[in-house]
Amino acid sequence: MPLNWKTGGVLLGAVFFLAVLLVKPIGVSTQFVILDAIIGDIANPALIQATEEGYTSSNAYLAKSGGKYAANAANPLNYSFVFVLAMALGAFLSARLRGGVGAAERTAPALWRANFGDAPLGRYAVAFLGGFVVLYGARLAGGCTSGHMMSGMMQTALSGYIFAAGAFAAAVPTAILMYRKEA
Amino acid sequence: MTTIILAIVIGAAFGAALDRIGATNPNWIWRMLNLSNLHLMKTILLAIGTGSVLMFGGQMLGLVDVGHMSVKAAYAGVFIGGLMLGAGWAASGFCPGTGVAAAATGRKDALFFIAGGLLGAAAYMLSYPWWKSAGLLDDMAGGKVTLGAVPDSGYAGLTGLPGDVLGIVLGLAFIAVAFALPERLRRAPQGRAAEMPAE
Incomplete structure (x- = not known):
């Protein structure tokens, strides 16, 4: 059974507030692109290229906005990517503590x-x-x-x-x- | 290094919160979206309202750095993409964050969601030039705008209203709607009582 909505809502709201107070607003879906780019660059090392100012890519989407996606894929140890890995860890621990998910x-x-x-x-x-x-x-x-x-x-x-x-x-x-x- | 520690702490807190509110469980997503149990909707509305009141209240008191705001651009693709996400969200019971979190709780179907997601994101990477040239990524209504003008945020306001005050008012409105929403909007199936979460 999930938390009562009043407790759960305040808890989730506090996490969103904490994120914007300390760093920046929460977001997840960009990291699917970053993981794709990391995998793509292993398969085809020409995908991400270092430049004098930073990074760019042969893919127009990864190269947009000054190559910020290409840069993040070249350096996966950045805030947003680690955030998503930690999110998985938090969910894993929470599920363990409440007894896990049944087989079916x-x-x-x-x-x-x-x-x-x-x-x-x-x-x-x-x-x-x-x-x-x-x-x-x-x-x-x-x-x-x-x-x-x-x-x-x-x-x-x-x-x-x-x-x-x-x-x-x-x-x-x-x-x-x-x-x-x-x- | 501090950034990485913050990523671990806030990320883990987010993942645990998603799991505890039932968002990693597709059953609760479906009950919200088919209107048979709005418990998760109430949770989400209260969370948005709480976050908004704390953030804008903190800004007005000078405790929260306005520079931490990050507003995304408005363009036609936001609506089209929203429609696509909504359809896939309802069919699968997962969105990007809850799908990853659900896989971590041991749900095998979530691994298929992630695999499909990686392929979908890659397909978008390849088709991006088409959306760009079709003009569907061009800013509308000012692009990166907030509903009111938030002082010192650098973002324009859609209206001339004070953005921080408006943010608190809207935050309170989200909280009010969370309280006002009934447990369900769909008629209960005959012959058995609807399952209700513990209050």
Whole structure:
């Protein structure tokens, strides 16, 4: 059972505030690009190139904004990348402390099983395709649920409101159509 | 080095918070999005409101550095990308942050989400020039703007309202909506009581 929303909301809000107080607003989806760039540069060392001022790339997206993505991929020990690794560590420890996730849940969540049955293959396929669309959309939008929706709306950014409008306009009908049975 | 320590501390706190509020569990994402249980929606709205009031309040008291704000640009692609993210979020039950956090809690389906995500991000890297040349990444309504003008932030305001005061008012509004939202908006299935989280 998750935390009561009053406790959980204040806790999560405090973390978002702490981030902007001490460093900068929270964001995650850029790091998928950074990991892609790290992997890509191993496969093709010409992908990221050092210049006199910093870094650039043969890929236009990695080279944009003065090559800041290329620079982060060349130096993965930077705040934003370590932040995401630490996020995984925090979630891992929290899950251990509350007794972990059950075996059936680990393969497919209860609500999925109630609507689509126990076979894992369909669940894995939808999770994979969902991941593709989510990250393509997040990079097109320039941020995701944490960067645009939470950090953005918290700062009263116009872009955060536009993003949230688009995300919920698609998410609510999709969820209502796909997950009719409750569990 | 300090930066890395901060990344570890704040990142770990964020991951633990996501797990404790139920955001790493797709069931709670789906119950929020299919409107059968708004518990997580209330949590998120309260979090945005709390963060906003603390940040803008701290700025007005001179305790929070306005320079730490980072406002993203508004352009047509933000809405199109939002639609795509929303559809994938609802189908999979994960968003980028919660997908990584969920994999760390032991969910195997989340690993497939991450693999798909890495491929989707790579596909965007390759198609970026097309979106750019189509003009869908061009700034609209001033690009990097806040709803009001936040003093000394360097960002323009969409309106002439004082941005810090507006931020506190909107933050309080988010908190009010969190309290006002009912537990569910969809009719309960007949013959059985809806599952309610402990208050």
